[in-house]
Amino acid sequence: MSNQLSTYWKLHKVPIILTILCLILYYTFSHHLERKDFIKLLTLFAGLFFLCFKLIQFEKWNLKFLVVVGLLFRIIFLLTEPNLSQDFYRFIWDGQLVSHFVNPYLATPNELIAQEDLFIPNAQELYQGMGSLSAKHFSNYPPLHQFLFAFAALLGGKSILAQVVVMRSIIILCDLGIVYFGRKLLKNLNRSPHLIFWYFLNPLVIIELTGNLHFEGVMLFFFVWSLYLLSIKKWALAALPYALSIAVKLVPLLFLPLFFKYFGLKKSLIFYLIVGISCLLLFLPFYSPEFLTNYTKTVGLWFSNFEFNAGLYNGIKHIAIQFDVKPWKLIKTHGTITQIVIVLIILITTIFRENQKLSVLISSMLLILTTYYMLSATVHPWYIIFLVILTIFTEYRFAIVWSAAVVLSYYAYSKVDFKENLMLLAFEYICVYGFIAYEIFNQMKQKPIFRKN
Secondary structure, eight states: OHHHHHHHHHHHHHHHHHHHHHHHHHHHHHHSOOTTOHHHHHHHHHHHHHHHHHHHHHHTTOHHHHHHHHHHHHHTTTTSOOSSOOHHHHHHHHHHHHHTTOOTTSOOHHHHTTOTTOOOTTHHHHHHHHHHHHHTSOOOOOHHHHHHHHHHHHHHTTOHHHHHHHHHHHHHHHHHHHHHHHHHHHHHTTOOGGGGHHHHTOHHHIIIIIITOOTHHHHHHHHHHHHHHHHTTOHHHHHHHHHHHHHHOSGGGGGGGGHHHHHOHHHHHHHHHHHHHHHHHHHGGGOOTTHHHHHHHHHHHHHHTOOBSOSHHHHHHHHHHHTTOOHHHHHHHHHHHHHHHHHHHHHHHHHHSOTTSHHHHHHHHHHHHHHHHHHOSBOOGGGHHHHHHHHHTSSOOHHHHHHHHGGGGGGGGGSTTOOOOHHHHHHHHHHHHHHHHHHHHHHHHHSOSSOOO
16 A cells, blocks of 8 residues: 555655645635735735646646545635625525525515514624625525525524535535536547646636635536537437526526527427526526516616626726716616627627537637626626636637636725726736737637638
């Protein structure tokens, strides 16, 4: 046994040392970092990203090694509360409501906290923790999201940490599922299976999903599973996990028109029918006359009220202010224009791209989502993770660059009023746009964007 360990050490000495360094950095990140300490956060993140690159470089064909170290990095966060995001307080709040058969779409925390007989454990702590912005709005999390919150509430009981552990365990299991189906999908697309580790070992993924409990990983598990089923021609079955991905986060709704050309008329209608019925059944337990109004109003706020880590929007805003345009009017106008542009991009991509081929379909999805994030006034760091997954299955790699550069947006977390540093954001987007331009130029030399296959 000692000879085997000795041999393994000799063969994998450098990756093991790199793993130990990563474990130290992740431990420091999860246990000894306050989000207001931007320099420390930036240093840890940069170090982790470099080590991630080296680990994949050294061990990209060693599936077991990379899966084990990816799990170890996640387990470090298991018994801690998120230190960069306060969203988990709202997750627990909603979970307690649903577990007690109370509809989270019908009353805001501001309304409920005033009740003397409020049944939610740790209500004041959750209410204060989620912040005033979340507290004054109805829940905007789709139904499967809510069911997972309720599951955590049932298993975790009154303990905030226990509920965090349950949610974190779900996210970790989904990440493992992404590795499983992602590798299979990569093989079916004739791409290197090791590319999936640019998701699994990516520090942004580990920190924002496992660390900060954002459920993009759950959505992406169902999404990647659905794409894998499409790759093996099980298209009707693929509609079910696709519906589940929508029921966690609404983003995959953007891609539904693309399937019309991929399937053809008859199959696409059946696919849409399965997805539609599945989503309706998931929303049905929450339906009431007020539900649709409250939910659409809350979701609509993301287009017209919020701004964070924006790219083009910040440039437009800077110019508009010189002409005395009021920022609150600008963001509403920009939100409306963004919706129109995205609809047009979806229509153009659906009509003119040859989406019958799965690889082209995925690149069309990447085109649509990238355009949306370029135009959006709100691009939270964890949003980039969807782009990371999509790029893995295409020729493009700009989202991996973005997943590294987006750490600059965390500067706002160091300020009480979340004031952003526009110079840092400009540098972030110069890096991202520059790399996108470089990749598009290289791809256009080989083949046009809109082409027949």
